[in-house]
Amino acid sequence: MSLSLTSITQQKGMPIAEATRRIADLGWTPSYVKEAMAFPTDYKISRQPKDPMKQVLRSYFPMQEEKDNRVYGALDAALRGDMFRNVDQRWVEWMKLFLAIIPFPEISAARSMAMLGRLAPGDDLRTGFTMQMVDEFRHSTIQMNLKKWYMENYIDPAGFDITEAAFGKCYATTIGRQFGEAFITGDAITSANIYLQVVAETAFTNTLFVAMPSEAARNGDYALPTVFLSVQSDESRHIGNGHSLLMSILNNPDNHLLLERDIRYAFWQNHAIVDAAIGTIIEYGTRNRDKKKESYAELWHRWIYEDYYRTYMLPLEKYGIKIHHDDVHQAWEDITKNGYVHKVAQFFSAGWWANFWRIDPLDERDFDWFEYKYPGWYNEYGAWWENYRKLSKPGSVPITFADTGYVYPHRCWSNLVPCVIRDQLKVDEVDGQLYTYGSEVDRWTHKEAFSGEYKGRATPAMGRFSGRRQWEELYDGWDVADAIKDMGFVRADGKTLIAQPHLSLEEKDMWTLDHVRGNTIKAPITTLRSLSPEDREKHIAEYRKGSAIRLV
Amino acid sequence: MNMQATIEEEAVSGAAGTKTFPSSDSRKYNYFEPKGRKATHYEDVTVDVQPDPERYLAQNWIISFANGDPTYSKDWTCIKSANWHLFRAIDQEWERNHYQRQSTIVGMIENVIQNGRRSGAPSRFDKQWVGILQDHLGAYKHFEYGIGVALMNAQRRGYTQMINNALLTNSSYKLRMAQDITLYLGEIGLDIPGFDPSAGKKHWLEDEIWQDTRRAIETVMGTNDHLEQYFAINVCLEPLVGELFRNGYIAQLAAAQNDFMTPSVVSAGEADYDRNLANTAELFITLVNDPTYGAENKAILQDWLKTYGGLALSAAHNLEPLWSLPAVKIAQFAGALQAQLERIDTITNAIGLTPLARH
Ligand SMILES: [Fe+2]
Ligand SMILES: [Fe+2]
Numbered sequence: 001m002s003l004s005l006t007s008i009t010q011q012k013g014m015p016i017a018e019a020t021r022r023i024a025d026l027g028w029t030p031s032y033v034k035e036a037m038a039f040p041t042d043y044k045i046s047r048q049p050k051d052p053m054k055q056v057l058r059s060y061f062p063m064q065e066e067k068d069n070r071v072y073g074a075l076d077a078a079l080r081g082d083m084f085r086n087v088d089q090r091w092v093e094w095m096k097l098f099l100a101i102i103p104f105p106e107i108s109a110a111r112s113m114a115m116l117g118r119l120a121p122g123d124d125l126r127t128g129f130t131m132q133m134v135d136e137f138r139h140s141t142i143q144m145n146l147k148k149w150y151m152e153n154y155i156d157p158a159g160f161d162i163t164e165a166a167f168g169k170c171y172a173t174t175i176g177r178q179f180g181e182a183f184i185t186g187d188a189i190t191s192a193n194i195y196l197q198v199v200a201e202t203a204f205t206n207t208l209f210v211a212m213p214s215e216a217a218r219n220g221d222y223a224l225p226t227v228f229l230s231v232q233s234d235e236s237r238h239i240g241n242g243h244s245l246l247m248s249i250l251n252n253p254d255n256h257l258l259l260e261r262d263i264r265y266a267f268w269q270n271h272a273i274v275d276a277a278i279g280t281i282i283e284y285g286t287r288n289r290d291k292k293k294e295s296y297a298e299l300w301h302r303w304i305y306e307d308y309y310r311t312y313m314l315p316l317e318k319y320g321i322k323i324h325h326d327d328v329h330q331a332w333e334d335i336t337k338n339g340y341v342h343k344v345a346q347f348f349s350a351g352w353w354a355n356f357w358r359i360d361p362l363d364e365r366d367f368d369w370f371e372y373k374y375p376g377w378y379n380e381y382g383a384w385w386e387n388y389r390k391l392s393k394p395g396s397v398p399i400t401f402a403d404t405g406y407v408y409p410h411r412c413w414s415n416l417v418p419c420v421i422r423d424q425l426k427v428d429e430v431d432g433q434l435y436t437y438g439s440e441v442d443r444w445t446h447k448e449a450f451s452g453e454y455k456g457r458a459t460p461a462m463g464r465f466s467g468r469r470q471w472e473e474l475y476d477g478w479d480v481a482d483a484i485k486d487m488g489f490v491r492a493d494g495k496t497l498i499a500q501p502h503l504s505l506e507e508k509d510m511w512t513l514d515h516v517r518g519n520t521i522k523a524p525i526t527t528l529r530s531l532s533p534e535d536r537e538k539h540i541a542e543y544r545k546g547s548a549i550r551l552v
Numbered sequence: 553m554n555m556q557a558t559i560e561e562e563a564v565s566g567a568a569g570t571k572t573f574p575s576s577d578s579r580k581y582n583y584f585e586p587k588g589r590k591a592t593h594y595e596d597v598t599v600d601v602q603p604d605p606e607r608y609l610a611q612n613w614i615i616s617f618a619n620g621d622p623t624y625s626k627d628w629t630c631i632k633s634a635n636w637h638l639f640r641a642i643d644q645e646w647e648r649n650h651y652q653r654q655s656t657i658v659g660m661i662e663n664v665i666q667n668g669r670r671s672g673a674p675s676r677f678d679k680q681w682v683g684i685l686q687d688h689l690g691a692y693k694h695f696e697y698g699i700g701v702a703l704m705n706a707q708r709r710g711y712t713q714m715i716n717n718a719l720l721t722n723s724s725y726k727l728r729m730a731q732d733i734t735l736y737l738g739e740i741g742l743d744i745p746g747f748d749p750s751a752g753k754k755h756w757l758e759d760e761i762w763q764d765t766r767r768a769i770e771t772v773m774g775t776n777d778h779l780e781q782y783f784a785i786n787v788c789l790e791p792l793v794g795e796l797f798r799n800g801y802i803a804q805l806a807a808a809q810n811d812f813m814t815p816s817v818v819s820a821g822e823a824d825y826d827r828n829l830a831n832t833a834e835l836f837i838t839l840v841n842d843p844t845y846g847a848e849n850k851a852i853l854q855d856w857l858k859t860y861g862g863l864a865l866s867a868a869h870n871l872e873p874l875w876s877l878p879a880v881k882i883a884q885f886a887g888a889l890q891a892q893l894e895r896i897d898t899i900t901n902a903i904g905l906t907p908l909a910r911h
Binding site: 011012013014018019022023025026027028030031032033034035036037039040056057058061062064065068072082084085086087088089092103104107110111112113114115117118126127129130133134137138139140141142144145148151152153154155156157158161162163164165166167168169174177178181182184185186187392393416452460461462463464465466467468469470471474487491492493495496498502504505506507509510 | 559560565566567568569570571573574575576577578579580581582583584593596597598599600601602603607608609610611612613614615616617618620622623646647648650651652654655657658659661662666669670693694697700701704705706707708709713716717720721723724727728730731732734735738739742749750753756757763766767770771773774775776
């Protein structure tokens with residue numbers, strides 16, 4: 001028998017359960033001064049949530065440092081191995097969008113721990129919230145670091161160099177801002193527990209942080225997987241925090257109506273936003289067309305439908321929470337039958353000049369793969385992408401304004417993704433103003449969920465949609481060239497666009513402000529609001545019918 | 553070349569420097585002014601990640617609270633600034649150096665405890681001193697915890713990423729410290745017969761000595777003004793209570809009671825505080841020198857100094873009986889307090905405030 005070193009030196013220690021119990025006992029109820037008002041919630045939480053993870057900071061910090069060492073070691077190795085010589089530019093271009101968005105939701109998740117920490121009774125979960133807070137600080141800054149690394153080492157740094165400024169201005173990142181703000185604004189439980197932990201982290205981090213890395217690796221990018229799989233390894237802690245708090249909330253039947261509302265809103269909006277962005281990046285940002293790999297639809301079925309819906313959401317019914325099965329089925333149909341991801345990708349390419357990354361045309365290999373994975377794809381989207389390729393030369397009409405039959409879409413007032421599944425467009429009035437929505441759930445979200453009252457019950461803590469929610473309204477009536485300049489999406493020579501509808505870096509191929517000047521941006525919602533009721537009805541009916549794309 | 557020329561395929565290599573074209577050498581984040589000549593790594597991964605309508609939110613915040621507050625509001629503190637975006641944390645922490653530092657500290661503390669226990673040190677501590685650690689270091693850990701909790705709340709409310717991340721790392725340090733002390737007491741308790749790890753909380757809640765300290769930190773937890781909390785904690789409570797106890801009491805007295813372990817455990821808190829104090833002072837110096845609101849801000853800080861400095865000073869005086877508890881009395885309360893009063897004067901002087909009144 002061999003003696004291990006630890007068995008000789010080991011001292012009697014405190015069992016971890018005892019350690020976490022003592023740490024939870026650090027809290028007390030103030031008696032001299034009442035604790036300040038927490039961020040508001042309409043939920044009542046009377047039962048103390050239990051800490052499922054049983055971990056202390058003493059072991060947490062070294063464990064995380066070790067993870068970091070592996071990440072930074074791998075980044076160094078990627079450079080030594082000349083990763084960027086073989087990386088697919090199509091892929092890295094989309095990282096300009098993805099990495100512009102993600103650090104803000106991450107740091108928002110850190111901020112939201114303040115809101116939950118104050119609301120959860122007792123101090124059992126405080127360590128869990130602390131670790132999540134520091135984890136999310138990790139995620140935000142490690143992603144900013146990764147982006148800087150791409151900027152320093154990738155052939156075309158334009159777009160990475162303006163990243164956080166671009167995030168605040170871009171018509172695509174607006175959906176990422178909706179996502180991140182939804183973690184921290186409005187009812188504290190709705191946002192930080194249900195939207196963030198119970199839905200975004202528990203369901204959608206798999207597509208964000210596991211599917212994305214796999215696709216990155218297939219495109220020769222070994223850096224993104226290193227960083228994001230390390231990020232994902234922190235998520236089980238966050239999912240545990242969220243579940244524990246959810247169980248305390250469930251305990252009070254008074255909360256059930258609000259839970260039904262919030263799970264519905266959060267599931268649908270997470271689907272709309274994450275599937276739009278990540279679906280597009282995974283399916284359209286890749287050069288890998290291996291027919292054996294899972295499509296986004298197949299990944300979605302495994303992670304969202306099987307793992308989340310069937311094993312996490314459904315069991316909540318036994319506690320008396322109404323689950324909206326029809327929404328989950330609708331989301332699934334939208335991804336498989338209704339081409340949600342394809343239509344969002346089509347939209348991003350339609351507005352390529354408003355981007356701060358380059359989108360190249362699809363080729364025959366891409367067509368072949370899409371047709372194989374999504375039978376009927378070419379029939380519906382083939383003409384669009386043929387046009388896109390044809391119109392990618394400077395001097396062509398920007399595809400948005402070409403005579404293709406494509407109608408620039410309305411935007412959903414709730415999730416801010418354009419209403420691309422056109423027959424699902426909903427229009428309604430809230431406080432006397434007309435709004436457009438991508439689907440019935442989105443209409444319900446704005447009109448019924450984000451309101452001071454829900455089904456006859458006062459909900460004074462619920463947030464409101466605010467700001468200038470539709471990007472198109474900012475530039476309604478502007479010349480495209482002026483809008484691009486205003487956003488700052490122009491290269492250092494003051495005229496070449498950062499965005500390009502192809503990947504050539506030959507100056508003769510690159511579009512400048514002059515190439516896009518003379519085209520005017522119209523905000524569909526402004527137009528719709530200005531129509532007479534009859535014309536509006538006609539417009540909506542036409543829109544819902546959709547239109548076929550013709551070859552230019 | 554005519555317009556009909558085909559678009560070139562992407563360059564074969566995706567590596568930097570393969571080709572020259574507009575912006576091909578734009579390899580720095582170019583949307584913010586670095587504080588120094590060149591952006592630091594901390595600035596690159598921190599600045600503007602939390603946006604606001606002045607810095608790039610063309611659509612403004614797009615969700616609001618029921619009362620109309622946006623996602624982040626300047627009204628969440630009564631301090632005003634002509635430019636909230638100026639502040640940079642002196643300690644330049646982002647995730648990597650934060651974990652490195654925290655992990656080094658817990659490693660150091662674990663070594664001290666392991667080596668000390670292996671050599672049987674806790675059983676040689678002076679008996680009276682063991683009681684003091686049990687009751688009063690045990691009570692003190694709740695003060696550290698309260699600061700950590702208050703700062704965790706505060707990091708949701710600052711107007712920039714730089715401010716909120718400085719609050720966040722400060723919170724992380726204090727919550728670690730509270731846990732360090734808890735685990736340390738639990739572990740030496742295993743080696744000391746009759747040691748009661750729950751005694752500390754009882755003293756925190758009931759012992760007269762600690763009630764003004766508890767009142768002070770509860771007052772900090774009773775406000776939602778995050779800058780009021782940051783000021784109260786690092787300018788007032790830390791020097792007059794935290795450091796007084798860690799440095800003026802534990803570090804001064806332990807060795808004479810045959811305790812070489814506790815000062816090492818507690819001393820980590822001193823280095824943490826130095827860094828957090830540097831961040832705090834930098835922020836308030838910026839705000840007091842604000843071209844538009846400097847004078848107004850200074851008056852508010854002076855007011856906070858009066859309130860929280862007063863609470864902290866009274867808490868400090870209440871701790872005086874601790875100095876007569878050890879069997880070997882080699883340090884005096886008066887001297888310890890004097891050192892801390894000099895400390896707070898140095899801090900307020902650096903910020904440009906009138907010193908704290910002594911009564
Ligand atoms: Fe995260
Ligand atoms: Fe997370």
